[in-house]
Amino acid sequence: MNGAGIDARARAVHAAELLGELARRDEPLGARTTYRAGGNAALLVVATGEGVLHAVSDVVARSGVDVLVVGCGSNLLVPDRGYPGLALVLAGPLERLDVDVPRGELVAGGAVPYPVLARRSAAAGLRGMEWAVGIPGSVGGAVSMNAGGHGAATADRLVGARLFDLRTGASRTAGPGDLALAYRSSNVAAGEVVVEAVFACEIGDPADATDEVASIVRWRRAHQPGGRNAGSVFTNPPGDSAGRLVELAGMKGARVRSAQVSTKHANFIQLDAGGAADDVLELVEVVRAAVAARTGVELATELRVAGRDR
Ligand SMILES: Cc1cc2nc3c(=O)[nH]c(=O)nc-3n(C[C@H](O)[C@H](O)[C@H](O)COP(=O)(O)OP(=O)(O)OC[C@H]3O[C@@H](n4cnc5c(N)ncnc54)[C@H](O)[C@@H]3O)c2cc1C
Numbered sequence: 001m002n003g004a005g006i007d008a009r010a011r012a013v014h015a016a017e018l019l020g021e022l023a024r025r026d027e028p029l030g031a032r033t034t035y036r037a038g039g040n041a042a043l044l045v046v047a048t049g050e051g052v053l054h055a056v057s058d059v060v061a062r063s064g065v066d067v068l069v070v071g072c073g074s075n076l077l078v079p080d081r082g083y084p085g086l087a088l089v090l091a092g093p094l095e096r097l098d099v100d101v102p103r104g105e106l107v108a109g110g111a112v113p114y115p116v117l118a119r120r121s122a123a124a125g126l127r128g129m130e131w132a133v134g135i136p137g138s139v140g141g142a143v144s145m146n147a148g149g150h151g152a153a154t155a156d157r158l159v160g161a162r163l164f165d166l167r168t169g170a171s172r173t174a175g176p177g178d179l180a181l182a183y184r185s186s187n188v189a190a191g192e193v194v195v196e197a198v199f200a201c202e203i204g205d206p207a208d209a210t211d212e213v214a215s216i217v218r219w220r221r222a223h224q225p226g227g228r229n230a231g232s233v234f235t236n237p238p239g240d241s242a243g244r245l246v247e248l249a250g251m252k253g254a255r256v257r258s259a260q261v262s263t264k265h266a267n268f269i270q271l272d273a274g275g276a277a278d279d280v281l282e283l284v285e286v287v288r289a290a291v292a293a294r295t296g297v298e299l300a301t302e303l304r305v306a307g308r309d310r
Contacts, residue, residue: 008066008084012042015065015086019045022055029087029306030080030277033073034136035228038277038306039082041068048092050164053193056088057169060191067166067191068306071141072113075230076304080278083306088166090140094195099124105159106199110140114147117199122209126201128157130212134220136231140194145302146181150216155181161197163188171195184235184302190309225264228271233284234299242299243267246287249294256283281305 016023023043030038043065047053060067066085070076090111097117098107101124108117118133131150135142142154143161158176165172167189172178180187188194224231234242246252246266254261258275261283262268269280269287288299 005081005084009042011063011065012085015059015063016043018059018062019043019055022052023086027087029070029083030078032070032089033076033078034230035073035077035271035277035280037080037228037271037275037280038078039080041078041083041085041087041306043086045086045088046091047088047094047193049094050195053088053164053166053195054169056086057164057166060086060166061169066307069140069144069166069191069193071111071138071144072136074136075141075145075302076306077230077277077280078306079281080276085307087306088193090138090193090195099126101125101203104201104203106201108139108197108199110138110143110194110196112139113137114139114142118213119210121201122213123206125204125206125209127204127209128152128201129199130209131216133213134216139197143179143181143194143197144186144188145184146186147184150219153181153183157199157201159198159200162195164193164195165189165191166193167191223265225262225268225270228273228275229262229268230303232267233269233287233301233303234267235302237297237299240297241267245291245295245297245299249287249290251287251290254283254287254290256286259283261287 023045026040027044029041068087070087070089094109095111096109097112114132114135121129131152135147146154160175236242243266252266253263257279258272259279262270
């Protein structure tokens with residue numbers, strides 16, 4: 001481990017002392033991602049309410065421990081050496097979803113899975129969030145990434161969000177404009193928690209909405225690989241598709257040990273069962289270099305890596 005890693009571990013030890021029973025030490029983190037690979041978090045806190053967020057922010061201020069907010073882990077890779085800071089996951093009241101049909105509104109805790117939000121709102125006859133069934137992330141992760149698909153994005157439906165900054169203890173209420181939502185990005189900072197988000201829908205027919213949910217699920221099954229992956233690895237460069245460039249560079253099906261560029265969708269990297277997260281990291285760099293050499297385009301990663309600056 002390098003000097004920075006040792007310092008980070010020392011800050012985590014200090015934070016553990018301050019947090020006492022609120023934190024679990026050396027907790028599996030890779031297992032909480034859709035890659036189901038990668039190491040442990042030095043500390044893990046399950047925030048079962050907003051009081052825990054305040055307690056954690058107090059400890060962050062006193063210890064300087066690094067923090068990472070983890071949702072469903074569907075766009076996150078944890079290196080095999082682990083994450084040397086505090087990983088925060090949301091639970092309890094932060095998993096609450098209110099479907100207000102007369103107002104056409106969804107009020108969702110940051111931990112609500114997007115597929116749950118899509119199915120429950122469709123079943124109640126609210127239209128507009130059906131596409132979210134195909135995104136295996138949480139509301140907080142989706143706001144942070146401005147997740148989207150099927151011609152829609154989170155920004156289209158988001159009325160506002162409530163955020164809490166673990167580094168400063170400050171809260172903010174933000175509209176979509178304040179969050180600078182753009183293609184797979186926002187200004188939600190590392191250490192900032194999306195606590196709650198409100199979405200606007202149209203009132204419609206539950207049967208039509210649930211049919212659309214079912215057709216999106218069928219489309220995903222037909223066009224995307226299953227197994228261990230985190231969806232698209234690279235963002236699409238303007239006017240092009242990352243998958244097309246990866247294919248053009250001859251990298252579809254390329255392998256680094258337990259990681260392979262999907263033969264079904266060239267912008268997905270699949271991991272074998274029991275594989276190593278670091279093989280994914282290495283393959284990402286191999287593919288990026290091959291695409292740059294063949295096309296001159298430097299692909300940017302959509303996938304986030306625990307412990308790496310955005
Ligand atoms: C099979 C598959 C298909 C996918 N298809 C799509 C797709 O069509 N479109 C698309 O956009 N994405 C897609 N993804 C990627 C992923 O589902 C989205 O990026 C999703 O929004 C990530 O949410 P998450 O809760 O899993 O976040 P995580 O992976 O846990 O974290 C991702 C980022 O969000 C931050 N974050 C998580 N929760 C919070 C929170 N409460 N507050 C603040 N920040 C938070 C994390 O710190 C991290 O920076 C796919 C993934 C898979 C595995």
